Amino acid sequence: MRRTRDRGTGDGRTMLALVLVLTVPLLLLGWLVPGARELDRAALAYELLVYPSVSVAGLLFYVCWRMSANPTTAWLAAGVTVVGTQGVGLAAVHLARPADSAAHATWMTGIDLALQALVVAGTVLAARRPLRADPFLAGLAVGAAATALRAAALDLPALSLSGAALQGLAVLLFAGQVCAALLLTRLVGSPGWVRLRIGLASVALGFSHLVLAPGLFDDVVAAVATVLRIGGAAVLIHTSLALLQVKTHRHGSTVRSLRQRMEHLEADARVNRERLHEIGATIAGIANVSQILHTQPALPDDRRRHLEQAIDAEAARLQRLMDGRRTARFEQVDLDAVLEPIVTAHRARGRRVVWGPGRVRALGRPDDVAEVVNILLENAAQHARTACTLEVDHAADAVVIRVADDGPGVPADLAGGIFDWGRRGSGSTGQGIGLHIAHRLMVEQGGDLHLAPSPPGQGATFVAVLPGEVRE
Structure with missing residues (x-):
C-alpha cells in the first residue's frame, strides 16, 4: 500500500x-487549417502546444518543491521549465522566420549545444549543492535567454555547414541529452x-530533435518526431502529477499527525x-485549617481534634493526587467520613456550610466523591x-447529594452549558474548570x-447522584 502511495497515480x-x-x-489543426496538413509545418506548429505543456509540468514540479523544499x-523543476520555455521560444522563432531559421541552422544548433551543456552542468551541480535561485x-x-539568442542569431551572417556536419552536431546534441538523463x-x-521518467522523457524529446536534423526530414520522420514529443510531454506531466499526489498525501498525513499531536497535547x-x-x-x-490551629491555641479539644483529622484526610488525598495514586477502584463509601473533612475545611475558611452526618453509604471512589463535593461547595460559597x-x-437505589446556595442563581444563557470546559459567567473569577471536572x-x-x-434569583442547586450502597 505504501509503495502505491509513494508512486502516486500509476494507472494508464x-x-x-x-x-x-x-x-x-493536432488532429483539429490538420482538419480545420489546410496549410497545417503539411507534416513539417504541423510538427513545428505543434511545438507551441507540446512545450507549453512541458512548462506546466515544470510548474507542477515547482509546486512539489514548495511543499517539500527538496x-x-x-533542480528538476528548473530543468523541466528550461526545456519547456526554450522549446516554446524555438518553435516561435521557426514559425516566425522559417526561411531564416533554415539558413541559420548552424547557429541554432550551436545554441542548442550550449544550452545542453548548461543542462548537463546543472545535473552535475544538483548532486553537490542546492539551487540558490x-x-x-x-x-x-x-x-x-535562449530564445533571445536564437532571435538575435537570425541577424548574424549565415554559417554554411554541410548536411552531414549538421547531422553530426545533432547526434552530439542527442548524446548530451542522453548523458544528462543518465546523470x-x-x-x-x-x-x-521520478528521475527515471524525466530521463526517458528528455531522451524522447531529444530524439525528436535528432530525427528532424537536415537531411533526415520527411513526412514519416515528422510524424515520428511528433509522436515522440507527445509521449515525452505526456510522461513529464504524468510524472509531475504523480509526484504532486505523493507530496499532497504526505502533506496531509503530516497535517493529520500534527493535529493528533495537538489534540493529545490539549488533552494532556x-x-x-x-x-x-x-x-x-x-x-x-489545608492552609486555612492549619492557620486556625496555629493562631487559636485555646480551641476546645473536640474542635481541635476535628480540625486535625481534616488536615490528615486532606493531606492524604493531596499526596495521592500528587503521586497519581488517587483511588481508582469502586467501594462502599462512608459519606460521613468523606464529607466531614471537606466541610470542616470550608468552615475553617469562614464559610457557613449547613450539614449534618446522616450515616449514608454509597458506591463510588472516595477521593472523587470528596473532590466533587469540594468543587460544589467552593462554587456555592462564591455565589451564596x-x-x-x-x-x-x-432515593430508590441511589444516593443523592445536594449542594444549594442562596445566591442569584445561574443565568439562563449559562445553564445549558454549565458543565462545559471553560464555561463561566461574566462576573466569575474562576477558570470554568471545576464544574466540568465534577x-x-x-x-x-x-x-x-x-x-x-x-426560580430566577433564588439560588442554585446542584444535584450529584451516586449508586446506592451494595447490600449483601
Whole structure:
C-alpha cells in the first residue's frame, strides 16, 4: 500500500487522457487549417502546444518543491521549465522566420549545444549543492535567454555547414541529452521513479530533435518526431502529477499527525490543569485549617481534634493526587467520613456550610466523591449571600447529594452549558474548570451531576447522584 502511495497515480488511464489532450489539437489543426496538413509545418506548429505543456509540468514540479523544499526537486523543476520555455521560444522563432531559421541552422544548433551543456552542468551541480535561485523563475530566465539568442542569431551572417556536419552536431546534441538523463538517474534526494521518467522523457524529446536534423526530414520522420514529443510531454506531466499526489498525501498525513499531536497535547494540558485545580483547592483547605490551629491555641479539644483529622484526610488525598495514586477502584463509601473533612475545611475558611452526618453509604471512589463535593461547595460559597447547604439522601437505589446556595442563581444563557470546559459567567473569577471536572468524575463513577431547576434569583442547586450502597 505504501509503495502505491509513494508512486502516486500509476494507472494508464491518466496517461491515456494526457496523450489524448495533447493529440486532439493536432488532429483539429490538420482538419480545420489546410496549410497545417503539411507534416513539417504541423510538427513545428505543434511545438507551441507540446512545450507549453512541458512548462506546466515544470510548474507542477515547482509546486512539489514548495511543499517539500527538496533540493533535488528544485533542480528538476528548473530543468523541466528550461526545456519547456526554450522549446516554446524555438518553435516561435521557426514559425516566425522559417526561411531564416533554415539558413541559420548552424547557429541554432550551436545554441542548442550550449544550452545542453548548461543542462548537463546543472545535473552535475544538483548532486553537490542546492539551487540558490527560485527554480521556476530561473528556468524561465534561462529559456527566455535562449530564445533571445536564437532571435538575435537570425541577424548574424549565415554559417554554411554541410548536411552531414549538421547531422553530426545533432547526434552530439542527442548524446548530451542522453548523458544528462543518465546523470539524472544517479541523483539522490528524489524518488527513483521520478528521475527515471524525466530521463526517458528528455531522451524522447531529444530524439525528436535528432530525427528532424537536415537531411533526415520527411513526412514519416515528422510524424515520428511528433509522436515522440507527445509521449515525452505526456510522461513529464504524468510524472509531475504523480509526484504532486505523493507530496499532497504526505502533506496531509503530516497535517493529520500534527493535529493528533495537538489534540493529545490539549488533552494532556486539560488533565494537568484539572490536577492543578484539585491540588490548589486541597492546599487552600489545608492552609486555612492549619492557620486556625496555629493562631487559636485555646480551641476546645473536640474542635481541635476535628480540625486535625481534616488536615490528615486532606493531606492524604493531596499526596495521592500528587503521586497519581488517587483511588481508582469502586467501594462502599462512608459519606460521613468523606464529607466531614471537606466541610470542616470550608468552615475553617469562614464559610457557613449547613450539614449534618446522616450515616449514608454509597458506591463510588472516595477521593472523587470528596473532590466533587469540594468543587460544589467552593462554587456555592462564591455565589451564596449567607450560607450554602449540603444534604445527603437516599432515593430508590441511589444516593443523592445536594449542594444549594442562596445566591442569584445561574443565568439562563449559562445553564445549558454549565458543565462545559471553560464555561463561566461574566462576573466569575474562576477558570470554568471545576464544574466540568465534577461532572466528569460523577459520570466516571456511574452517577450523574446536574443543575436542578429553580426560580430566577433564588439560588442554585446542584444535584450529584451516586449508586446506592451494595447490600449483601
